[in-house]
Amino acid sequence: MSGLGPRYPTEKPDHPYVQFSMGGYLFGNYNSLFCAGCGYGIIGHLFTRVFEDEKIDPKLFPLIIGIGCYTQLITLVHHASQKVFALHGRAPALATGMKIANPKLKPIIFSGDGDCLGIGGNHFIHICRRNIDCVILIFNNSIYGMTGGQSAPTTLYGAESTTTPYKMFENRSDGVKLALAAGASYIARITVAHPRTFMKYFKKALKHKGTSVIEVITPCVTYFGRRNLNNLGAENLGLEGEKMDNTLKMLDWIRRNSVRVNQAKFMTEEELFNKYIIGEFKYDQDKPEYSEKYIKIQKLAMEGK
Ligand SMILES: Cc1ncc(C[n+]2csc(CCOP(=O)(O)OP(=O)(O)O)c2C)c(N)n1
Ligand code: SF4
Numbered sequence: 126m127s128g129l130g131p132r133y134p135t136e137k138p139d140h141p142y143v144q145f146s147m148g149g150y151l152f153g154n155y156n157s158l159f160c161a162g163c164g165y166g167i168i169g170h171l172f173t174r175v176f177e178d179e180k181i182d183p184k185l186f187p188l189i190i191g192i193g194c195y196t197q198l199i200t201l202v203h204h205a206s207q208k209v210f211a212l213h214g215r216a217p218a219l220a221t222g223m224k225i226a227n228p229k230l231k232p233i234i235f236s237g238d239g240d241c242l243g244i245g246g247n248h249f250i251h252i253c254r255r256n257i258d259c260v261i262l263i264f265n266n267s268i269y270g271m272t273g274g275q276s277a278p279t280t281l282y283g284a285e286s287t288t289t290p291y292k293m294f295e296n297r298s299d300g301v302k303l304a305l306a307a308g309a310s311y312i313a314r315i316t317v318a319h320p321r322t323f324m325k326y327f328k329k330a331l332k333h334k335g336t337s338v339i340e341v342i343t344p345c346v347t348y349f350g351r352r353n354l355n356n357l358g359a360e361n362l363g364l365e366g367e368k369m370d371n372t373l374k375m376l377d378w379i380r381r382n383s384v385r386v387n388q389a390k391f392m393t394e395e396e397l398f399n400k401y402i403i404g405e406f407k408y409d410q411d412k413p414e415y416s417e418k419y420i421k422i423q424k425l426a427m428e429g430k
Contacts, residue, residue, distance in 0.1 A: 158197040162350075162372030164317040164343030165194060168264065169201025171320055175327050176203045183207065186231050186331070187223065189216040191245065193237035194270040194345075214245025217252035220259045221415075228416045231258055231331070238265040238279040242298045246278075253307035253336050255415040260330045260337045261309075263300050266345035274348025281399045283360060285352040300340040301406050310335035310409040314402065316342035318380045326405070335414050342383070342401050344375035358382040358399035 157166045176183055187207040190196055191214060199208050211219045220232040234241075241249050241263045252259070268286055269275040276286040278298035285292055304312045311333045313326045323341060330337035344350060346369070354366025355378040369375045379401070386404030389397055 157201060159194065160345075160347045162344065162346040162375070163194070164266065164345075164372075164375075165198055165264065166201065167317040167320065168195070168262075168323075168341060168343060169198045171317075171324055172198070172327070173201065173203045175324050175331070176206075178324075179328060179331070181331065185229065186233050189219045189223070189232050189234045191216045191234070191236040191240035192271070193240050193264070194266075195235055195237055195264045196271075198235060214240050214243070215248060216240070217245065217248040217257075217261070221252060221255070221257055224257050224259060224416045225419055228258075228420060231260070234259060234261045236261060236263050237270070237277075238263060238267065238298075238300070239269045239277045242278045242300055242303065243269075246298075246303075249303070250307045253304050253309035253338065256308060256310050256335045256412050257415045258334055258336070260327070260339070262327075263338065263340045264343050265300065265340050266343050266349060268345050268349045270345045270348055274345075274352070281357055283399070284349070284357060286348070300338065301402070304336075304338040305407060308336075308412075309338045310407065310412040311337035311405075312407040313338075313405045314340040314342070316379045316383055316401065316403060317344070318342075318376045318383075319403065322403075329408075333408075333410070335409070335412055342379055342403075344369075344372055344379060346370065346372055346375055350375045355381075360399075361395075 159165045183203045183206040187209060188202065189209050189211055190199065191211050209219060216234040216236055220234055223230055223232050236245065265279050267277060267280050267284065269277050274287040276289045276293055280286055280293045281297060283292050301312055301314050311330055315323045315326055326339050330339055350369035353369055355369050355374055356364040356366030367374065369378055383401045383403045384392065384397065386402055386406065389402045
């Protein structure tokens with residue numbers, strides 16, 4: 126041990142949000158590492174609040190964290206959370222191994238839209254198909270934040286990014302539709318501008334037996350907001366847009382660009398173009414879970430049957 130003392134607190138700190146930041150521990154400075162106005166701070170706070178409110182033992186809910194700006198959420202989540210970093214897009218593979226090795230654990234995956242629906246798309250499909258008991262949180266900021274604001278599979282049509290200076294012209298991926306088609310058993314989408322609903326869905330997912338997928342729409346002010354106007358998604362209305370260069374403008378835009386699933390039923394495809402449909406899309410408590418079936422087969426094999 127160096128003369129600076131222990132690297133990390135060994136006992137539960139007074140403040141439940143305290144994390145293992147070396148600087149924070151030594152200097153009592155627990156500032157987040159995100160840009161000012163980033164939505165990940167809200168997510169970290171709500172996440173820890175759910176654990177505190179529900180008196181959940183974080184040791185039974187290990188975090189498997191993909192690669193992106195949200196990786197820094199480790200500095201905001203409950204101090205006792207167990208954390209594993211995955212290769213970019215490969216968190217579902219780790220969650221599968223963890224669940225089979227110790228079925229008492231319920232892994233929680235932190236993933237970005239790029240991590241989960243881009244490079245990790247294939248892994249995402251197969252964890253949903255198997256209905257492995259875990260929670261997958263997809264943080265959709267419509268961009269690759271960590272690497273400099275490149276377009277992601279989720280970037281809205283007509284949006285500007287560092288790799289689409291002439292505006293995005295590709296069709297976007299829809300994480301909810303993909304999860305539905307692949308077979309996850311609890312599926313929802315919400316935004317950081319709806320914090321209470323996020324907590325409700327997250328609590329439900331923690332109790333659900335099977336793959337839960339929650340897509341969370343969150344602002345990246347630095348790369349997405351500053352390059353785009355707040356009339357994105359409403360171009361047909363002919364509104365003059367304003368740059369979304371602060372979090373208030375982005376949160377306001379996220380709210381206006383979100384449509385409740387019940388409302389969406391009465392809207393045309395054209396009206397829903399570039400919108401975020403929010404709400405719950407599937408809740409199937411009867412679908413068999415993978416690790417339970419796997420253990421039964423393992424027992425049969427051990428008995429030589
Ligand atoms: C195999 C591999 N390819 C590429 C990268 C570079 N890389 C790191 S993060 C990232 C994109 C992250 O985007 P997203 O998942 O949307 O998270 P955000 O940063 O927006 O929160 C990329 C391409 C990597 N780390 N590993
Ligand atoms: S680049 Fe975007 S996503 Fe990353 S920390 Fe900054 S605001 Fe958040």
